[in-house]
Amino acid sequence: MYVTTLQNFVKALPGELKITAKFPEATVEIIQFEDVKKAAAGKD
Secondary structure: OOOOHHHHHHHHHHOOOEEEEEEOOOOOOOOOOHHHHHOOOOOO
16 A cells, blocks of 8 residues: 555545654654655645
């Protein structure tokens, strides 16, 4: 399953999908998927 497909599914519930990477030093939210979605829609 693509992340955007999962995001659309969660949004339809309605909900919000957030992806994070947890490291010993910090937790980082992955936000690059928003950039890909905007580029695909021609909203650069």
